Amino acid sequence: MKCHVPGPNVKVLGRTVHVLARFGDELYLESLPDCVLLKTLNASESAYAMIKFNNSFFSYFKYNFYSTEDNESLKCKISMKSALNAFKSPTHMDKQVENLEIKLDPDACKLIFQFKCKHGIVKTHYVSILDCKATQAVYTKDQVPNRIITSQRLLSETLGNFQSSDDQVTIEATNQSLILRNYVDANIELTKIIRTQINLKASEFDSYTVGVDTTITFTLKEFRALLAFAEALSLPIQLQFETTGQPVVFIVHNGTTFEAHFVMATSKPDALTQTQASSQNNSRTDYKRKEVNNSVGPMKKKPHLDIDISKCLDEDSHLFNYIDIPEETDLRPEKNGTTEANAAEEDNLQEYMDCDIPGSPTSRTKIKSVFKRCFESTFDPRSIQGVKLVENSDSD
Amino acid sequence: MDDGTSQYYFTASMDSGKTLHSLLKAIQFQESAVFCAMSEGLKLTVEEGKCVQASAYVPADNFTEYHVRDDVDVIFKISIAVLTECLNIFGASEESSLKMYYRSEGSPLLLVLQPQSVHTVMTDCEIATQTADCLLELRDEDATEVAKLVLKASAFLGLLADLERSCDVMELHLSPDHPNVSIVTYGMQDRSCIEVPKSSDMMQSFSCEQPVTLKYQLPHIRLIMKALAISSKVVLRCSSNGLLLLQLKLEKDEQRQMFSEFHIVPLLDDY
Structure with a gap:
């Protein structure tokens, strides 16, 4: 070439x-x-x-x-x-x-x-x-229910309000408005952090379609980078996403000469956001225990959410497929053929692969919450049936 | 000021110390410099690990008054960091007139600075001096000059700034044939090559009879970048023993000129 x-x-x-x-x-x-x-x-x-x-x-x-x-x-x-x-x-x-x-x-x-x-x-x-x-x-675009087109300035001005130490952002999309807030790690003490939340009305965007209300979390570093890119070229951004666990796709293109796709994995919002969304009498520990037991999630408004995530997380799948094509090979396997064709004519071809994309790992929070209850002041070990404290510690 | 200053080893005065300050700043990559006042002008020399020698040269006509006793050697070691700091004592925005006195061997260098906007303020600086170490004599009289280039300083700075940072060695190829100048750097896995033909606008003159390849430490070459940034023109001379001499003319609107000069020792082939 x-x-x-x-x-x-x-x-x-x-x-x-x-x-x-x-x-x-x-x-x-x-x-x-x-x-x-x-x-x-x-x-x-x-x-x-x-x-x-x-x-x-x-x-x-x-x-x-x-x-x-x-x-x-x-x-x-x-x-x-x-x-x-x-x-x-x-x-x-x-x-x-x-x-x-x-x-x-x-x-x-x-x-x-x-x-x-x-x-x-x-x-x-x-x-x-x-x-x-x-x-x-392998990612889905065009067929997803949530599609937003916005000028790059709106988003970069919004992100300007976040702390530079924030590393993830949660977007809560409803058909009325888009809420952006910083992700707070469960390990950080809540009194020491700044929570930022910005509510953008649907009318602020050039085009706003949210078919399914959802909440997604993804990293800010890459988001800021792609915004800077769009800003440098003064081109609008198309945001396409489905739900937690499915990748969010940002598209920047000038119509004729180039098209950029930025795909990021999404994860669950932070615990605090979820607790806020859940009903008031659900205390945080209750919620955590529920999560561990893998019962239906606390977000009653969106009952499908946790099931989706657990399904996604359970599946041992990869976000990306590596395609090794030997230099001289001519016979394209059916699947490779599709992906190559995708790359070639992404504009018109509706790619719809298996939605087998896991969210970025949240296991650290999860594991911690398994044991966290033991350290709560209200925790009474005797209340757990069938558990003996200090069993046979002195047997010899 | 004839009240006894004629016995001083060296006295000088100048309307603005600003250009001198930026010139000294450009060669300030070592703590101390050798200060040498000759009848033709003032020269400060800095050495880096016996490989690079940088000098700032201020011809006597830059000074409104300049007097050196011709029966003694006026040469001493001085902290160039302190000297530049003193020259900038009123800040970068203020033009200040400068007077320098050096009474005799072992006495401090006296600086008197007066800002041009405020006549009631005056600063008196005394900078301790030391006996000068001997300087390297890098110039070899037997070595002939194999190439001489005159380049625009800003364009040359652009080329050097573009060289890969992680690289240690720079190869300079000079040849009478096209491309006349090529600079090759080897990175981790990559090779980069910059070629400049003698027809380029940045090349004001080019003379080279024989193709020559020389290797230099890139960190040494980078030492000239500060000086390049304030200069308008650079003369690059290669001698047959590989020594690179760069002479830079300071950018200044007036007729009088200041110079900086760099001698850089080549890397020898180890095969």
Whole structure:
């Protein structure tokens, strides 16, 4: 594959690499006959980002530059550090760079970025290819019940109210309004933290469809990064999500030349949020015990929620499928065929895979709550039947 | 000021100490410098691990008054950190006039600073001096110059800033053929190469007869970046023994000029 990126688009590409660097440590580059895909996946496989550049993004695009066979897609994995090194400062890249040439030879071990800059300077980066695998996340978009389109400013202004130490955000979506609040770890003492909650009315958004009321929690680091990306390019954000445990998908696109998908796993809201939502006479310990017993959750308004989560969590599934396609293979298995086709024509093809995505682990809270009751001041060990204190401690 | 100052080893005065301050700041990568006043001008030299020698040179015509006794060597060691701090004693926004006195060997360097906006304020600084250590004589008279380049400082700074941070070694290839200058760095797994042809706008002159490849420690090369940031032009000279000499002309609107100079020792091939 060989392509040329004109100066102004180099800046966009640079920003893309920088937002991807906030998601993962490795960059997957995949070239299809009519587009280039950049993908990344974080180490815990809870966040994924894919950005597709159509061939109109490039001033020159030749897919089969090195080989005449055009039926294999070219792919490579490089380290994100190398990519960042090539795109060091995207802010003034458009002023310096006149043209960028990217060359990917399937037989070579280096990916070549050649920047033709002002003053006749040529900067060439020979980046080592670590692997020839591709990654493809399985996620649902377009068919989900909750779809929101918003300007990037509304969300970034909202996030500006959160503390920089907050690492997760909970979104509670109803068909009236969207509530954002920071996630509070159950281990943190409640008197020492700031709770932030922002209520956005449905009318504030460009488009607001919430078919099923739901509450999702996901990480702020990646959310902030993708907002900064959308802000730098001043493009609106599409938010698509289903329910807790299902990934939330953010889409940023400019219609013609590129489309970015940011997928993040969602988890349950924090205990405090859930307790607030439950009826008043349910004390916190009651709730915890219930959760451990795996009975129906306290969120009576949304009885389906906990069942969904436990179902999702019970299934031993992966958010992402690695597809190993041997270089020379031509026969595409049925499943691989679909995923590749997905990547190629994501715009019109409605992908609907098995909804087998687990939420990010919340086990730490869970395990703690198993024993937590023992440390409550109201706990009376004698009240538990069949339990003897100090049994045979002195037998010999 | 002829009231007995003629016996002083060295006296100088200047309308604004600001440029001098920024020049000294640019070579301030070591605690102390060797201060040497000659009849042609003032020179402060800093050395880094016997590999890099940086000097700031202020020709005598930059001073409104400049007097050095020609029967003695005016050379001493001084803390460059303290000297720059004293020059900036009224803050960066204030222009202040400067007078320097050095009575005799072993006596402190006296600075008198007066801000231009407030005439009633005056600062008197006394900076202790030490006997100077001997400086490295890096220039080898037998070595011939193999390449000379004149570059725009800001563009050259841009190139250096773009080099990978994690890298230790920089290879400089100079050749009479295209591309005339190429800078190669080796990262963890990657290789980066910057090529500049002599036709480039940033290259004001280029002379090189034979292709030459030289290796330098990148941290050493980075030491010149502060000086590049305040300079307008840089002359790069390579001698046959690999020693790199960079001469930088300070950006200044007036006719008078200040310079900084860096000698950088090459890395020798270990194979």
